[in-house]
Amino acid sequence: MFEFFGTIGGLIMTPLYYVVSAVMLAWHKVFSLFLDPNGGLSWLLSIVGLTLVIRAALIPLFVKQIKSSRNMALLQPQVRELQKKYKHDRERLAQETMKLYKEAGTNPFASCLPILLQMPIFFALFRMIDQAAKKGTAHGFLTEDLADQFGQSRLFGDAGTNEGIPISGTFLSGDGTAVMILAAVLVVAMTATTFLTQRQLMAKNMPPEALTGPYAQQQKMLLYVLPVVFAVGGVAFPIGVLMYWTTSNLWTMSQQFYVIRRNPAPGTPAAKAKAERDAEKAKRKGVSTGDVSLEKSAGGTAVVDDEAEAPRPRVQPQRQTKAQRSKQQGGGPRPTGGAKSVPTKSKKKR
Template identity: 45%
Template sequence: MGFFDTVLWPLKVAVAWIMVRAHDVLTFVGMDPAGGWTWLLSIVALVIVIRILLIPLFVRQIKASRGMQVVQPEIQKLQKKYKGKTDPASRQAQQQEMMAIYKEAGTSPFASCLPLIAQMPVFFALYRVLYSLPQLAAGDYQRESIGPMTRELAGQVESSTVFGAPLSSSFMGDEATVAVRVVTAVLIVLMSATTLFTQRQLTMKNMPAASLDNPMARQQRMLMYIFPLIFVFIGVNFPIGVLIYWTTSNLWTLGQQFIVIRNSPAPGSEAEEKYLARKAKKNKSKKARGVSLEDEGVALELEDGESAAETEREKRQRVQPKRNVPKSKRKGKGAAAE
């Protein structure tokens, strides 16, 4: 076992444990234990568990992004201040002042990368688990199992397929079939597209117009299109199971960001304009419903021909108070009547 596998061993065991436990649940509800879709959904379950654990980091990422947008005017002033100054002393002073601005605002340009950085060890651990499955299934692995992932279960994963493609196979693998390459190509396109949409949603729709016109924003827009292209080239070396993990994680991020941006957009952004328009439309609809209900109530009163006050007066007139008459007087009245 190499150094990389030794360092990642605890994470490999954790990844294998989540996958096997999810597989047990799916088998319990009636899915085929050796089916490719059962193991595919086990990887999806791994994504869900990891992303739930990363929600606190996602919240920090959103706060950091908001903080970066707030300090953009100060950063632009700082850039104008040191424009044309390329000597080491000026660069160092600019860097120190910039870090002071970030510190005062309680943000950091690296905080927005926290969820991605935290996921990378899990991503590589899953890669190594899937990479080790053929050896584990054949009995050639350095250990008898990877946590609960035994030789028998490794054989199940190896023999299971999705649209005819094993989960541990890759586009550039030695035994890559047409089915493997088609499935891999589709997943690479989905992975790249979801990465692009996620970055576009975060940078284009949830950033103020003033924050989009600066060197850093232009660099982010350029990277937004470069990263998906990089994934196209490196994705051909990843097993199908890893591509499924990455694509599912991107979809989770896309949905999570959509909910946050829709309900709590950044001030001055395109998303905030749409949010305020929806809010104004909703308030207008509420007011319209309130007026119509009031009119309906008046119409009903007129239709009945009496108001609530009139009804109350009639009740008072109909109900007469009873007087307490002594028994002796009641007897006297009875005798007189006889």
């Protein structure tokens, strides 16, 4: 039975070994132009390069994740209405809720796609580092020499003299105080970036009505549970794997900050901040923005500003006759026939 599952696992992981090793070796060749190819820094930077390539490939899924989280937050008032309506029929509630999500074009499972797709890459890198360090086992495009070089590479030292920090070392490996300190720093960084990324989403891009209910409870659970999971599991991760995950978290946090800043959800603190920035930018450019309040830019209802001067409508000039123009000039209408009019004097009554 164990051999069967081992064979299945090998068939699944083998393509990933080739993908991971190909990207890493390409970056390693670049860094070897100005760094020691046997040193740990060139291999560690190759892992950072691998992370950037993987995250760049996942950009479409990340955008889909942000949109899904945004739509889920905006739909929470309607979800609560369904919960009140079908509170005694859980099956009907589930059907109506999924129907609502489908009509809105969102998927509650889309927010998990980036992290789920990264997990196989994570485990492939973990096994490559671990087996290269312990057995010199080569995977993918790594030869035995490259696998041994990869597994034995050290930061701030030479593999031949066993000085420095091995990138395969863990907090629990007992490879020295320097390894434990660096691993602890990376575990804290990985945990903190995970927490701050989720906190950023909840504090900046969730409307007030979405901060209560089951969806809010789910987000709060992710806010506190995920960092604890990474902190507990991180003490057993090699330094190379910790660097991968920390770099990935920094990418996620930066990308999420950019998306929320440029396209925030309506009615959120991020939308209000964007409206204020747009108003300030328009003010600097000399563009009048007083006719519509900031709520419109923030996704709310447009409110007319009483202090703003309403634009005057342009009145087209009307064509006038010659008699009308003469009357406006004070001359009065002229008699026809060319005769001059003579004013008559009234006779005095004797």
